[in-house]
Amino acid sequence: MDIRNIADNGNVERSGKRLERASSQRTGEGPSVVRDEARISAGSRETAAAVGGLAERARKDDPAREIKLAVAMKKLMGGEFDGPAVHGETAQRLLESKFLTA
Numbered sequence: 001m002d003i004r005n006i007a008d009n010g011n012v013e014r015s016g017k018r019l020e021r022a023s024s025q026r027t028g029e030g031p032s033v034v035r036d037e038a039r040i041s042a043g044s045r046e047t048a049a050a051v052g053g054l055a056e057r058a059r060k061d062d063p064a065r066e067i068k069l070a071v072a073m074k075k076l077m078g079g080e081f082d083g084p085a086v087h088g089e090t091a092q093r094l095l096e097s098k099f100l101t102a
Helices: 018-022 042-059 065-077 084-096
Strands: none
Touching: none
């Protein structure tokens, strides 16, 4: 048990600089606040808008969608899309639309 400071009314401050630290003046500056930021480039905004547009088009309720899908599936399973002419036309349409639609 350390009782060296018993005469100081229980003070456990052992350094001689206590008075100096206790009498120091505040500068008025509080703790600095760190800000967290994220910046989105213009290219990323354009991409997000394009993806959003595609998603909106995909969600659009088309009453003839089921019929169109059935016809396309029948053509696909029947081999109508298995030829160099179809592949070339599809590739050309993709290039012209910048790969946004076929």
